[in-house]
Amino acid sequence: MSEILFQPLGNPIAAGLALDQVADIDPRLTRSHYFDGRLLTAEDLTRDQVYLDQRLRELGRVLGSGIVGGLALSFDRFSGLLTLEPGLAITPAGRVLELGSRLIVNLRDRALISGLNDGNFSNLNRGLYAVVLRYVDVGTDIAEVFPKDLSAKRGFQYAMITESVQMGLVPLPIPLPQQNALQIRARLMRELLGDDQLHGLLPEDAVALGLVAIQEGAPQWLDAQLLRHPLRAEPGIDSLQSDLSRQYEALLTDILSNRRSGGLTGDFHASDYFSLLPPVGSMPKEAVDPVNGRQGYFPENYQVAIAPLRQSDVEQVRAESLALPPIDLSNGEPVDIVVLVPLSNLDYGHYAAQLERNFDPNKRLLPQLDLLRLKLYPVRPVHALDTDQAAWQAIWDRFGSNAPLYVRRPSRAAETSISGIVLALGTSLPAPPEVVGGPADGGGLIDDEDSVFLKRVNYPMLAELxxxxxxxxxxxxxxxxxxxxxxxxxxxxQRILLLVERQYDPVIWQTLQQLAAANNLEAFLAALRAKPANQTTGELVIAGGAALGLDNGLIGQWAALLP
Incomplete structure (x- = not known):
């Protein structure tokens, strides 16, 4: 039994003029058919070269386009030298570009630029130009062309075609305003984000490396992050946020350097330069003062808090926060911001314990860090705990000259205290489902907060420390x-172990066991926190241990450990 087939080319004679409707024919993907006795011409061999080239470019397009590695671009404004370091990239057409040596061009050398462009572009017009690396092929060497018949003459032709890459400028249809360069770059950061039409103006066999401004025939400044992006298949929301974050960090560094060179500090409003911020990023330390409860970077209507963070968690926080929307400073919408102060694990364990709130045993809420609220102008009192101000002063001094990290907080009901409301009346609500099992029941897919806590913090783990x-x-x-x-x-x-000195290790576990049996762990913790500075922990236990349920023998052991 024969099959009914719909072959790619079908029957050309039967299809007639409708062949293009029943088949997808690409003349670049045809290859020569070799057989003994066939006369080969240059056209046949060239066809095979084109076929192989197209197949390789198809593979490149599957991988995506962008910078694979290297290709760092820098500019010296005083000398006019534009320098490109070696690296690798893939163009939107699938072409692999590899630069093996450093390229340097003087943008102020008009004779050089004119000579490289066949006498054109001796003067660069005012505007913005994309700096690109593009593919070129150059004919090299000479080969003799023998005559095909008696009437033809001998001639010469290129013997080889050498593939190479070259750096170039592509003018962009964007006006260059009379404005500070830093403010122009901040505006372009917003305008060029995800602009597919602008990227369509660039050559298909080229990758963007940055953007340079030309004024009065001379280069003025370079932004080596605008337009360029790492290798990726299609730009998604995460990749656009990564582009915005990378451009923001580079521009913020230049802003701070410019201000400090002019005798200014980093205490400025973000809206002085930016209209759009990534959902997570660095901020100037001078713009934050947790001791006095003040911040000057974000608008007044923003809810800004500050809290410490483990240094090891910074990259995870960055990665998770890039999925949030960017911060638009121009629309006036209030946003919740948390300023994070990265600390080492040792410092975090020491200072975080001083900022913990007491938990509520009735609501079964776990202890949490006190998020200090910051305002554009300080509002007294800003520290809820007696030791809060001293703790933040110590944290801020310990942090040194590092830059804190801000994070946009997602809008969640648990964080905003928004409760559910009834949208329709006239029907009674169903009874809540019966709960089978308790917090220790491990059969569910979602753990309660007690189970999550005990997986991370438990007595065996504390005993290891x-x-x-x-x-x-x-x-x-x-x-x-x-x-x-x-x-x-x-x-x-856990908090008691953090507060009690190591010299009392021989009695600390017996003390915890007796306090737990008397239900006085919280009372002892409160006494430790309220202890005067001139009183030792041993003296505190000797004076009030009996009232907390400690037996006389254990209190005597505490007394023996006094210095």
Missing amino acids: RVPTDDAGRAALAALEESFSESALVAAS
Whole structure:
């Protein structure tokens, strides 16, 4: 039984003039058919070269387009030298561009530019130009052409075609305003974000490396981040946010350098330069003052808070925050911002404990850091806790000259305290479903907050950091694990271990076990926090240990450890 086939080319005779409607024919993807006795011409061999070239470019288009690595562009305004470092890129047409050596061109050398362009462009017009790296092929070497018949003459032709890359400028249809260069770059950062039409003006066999401004026939400034992007298939929301973040960080560095060279500080409004900010980015340290509760970078109607962050979590926070919308400073819409202060793990563990709020055992809320609210102008009082101001002063001094990180907070009901409302009346709400199992039930797909906490913080983990020194301590630890493993008790024990000095290690686990048995872990923690500076922890336990449920033998051991 024969099959009914719809072949790509079908039957050319049967299809007749409608062949282009039943088949997709690309003359560039035809190759020569070799057989013995065939006469080959230059056209046949060239056809195979074109075929192989097109197939390779198809593979390149599958990989995407952009900068694979290297190709760093720099500009010296005083000498006019534009320098491009070696690197690799793929063009939108799928062409692989590899630059093996540094390229340097003097944009003020009009004779050189005119000579490289066959006498054209001796004077560069005012405007904005895209700096590109493009593919070129150049005929090299000489080969003799023998006559085909007696009447023809001998001649000469190129023997080889050498592929290469060259740097060039492409004028853009964007006016260059009479404005500060930093403000122009900030405006272009917004206008060029995701502008596919502008990228369509660039040659198909070229990749953009940056943008240069020409005024009065001479280069004025270069932005090496605008227009360029890393290798990617199609620009999505995450890639556009990454472009915006990369351009913002480079421009912020230049703004701070420019201001400091002119005797100004980094305490300025973001809207002085920017109208659009990425959802996460650096900010000047001078624009934030957590000790006095002031920030000057974001508008007054923004809700700005500040909190410490582990240095090891910075990259994860950046990656997750890039999925949020950018911050539009021009529309007046209020935005929630958290300024994060990256600290080492050691510093974070020390200072974060001083900023924790007490948890609510009735609502079963876990301890959380106190987010200090910042205003454009300080509002007293700004520190809710007695030790809050001193803790932030220590954190800010410890942070040094590093730049804090701001993050746009997503709008979540849990964070904004927005409750649900009834949208329609006339029907009764269904009864809540019966809850089977409790917090310890591990059969669900979503863990409750107590289970999540206990996976990260528990008595065995605390014992690894504060190892019991004897059998009595190990027995007390075992009792705590068996009878007092609720998240609230573990959290209170953790904070007590952070506050009690190492010299009391021989009695600390027995003390935690007796306090937990007397339900006085929170009371002891409150006493530690309220302890006068001139009183030691041992003196505190000796004076009030009996009231907290500690036996006389344990109190005597505390007394023996006093210095």
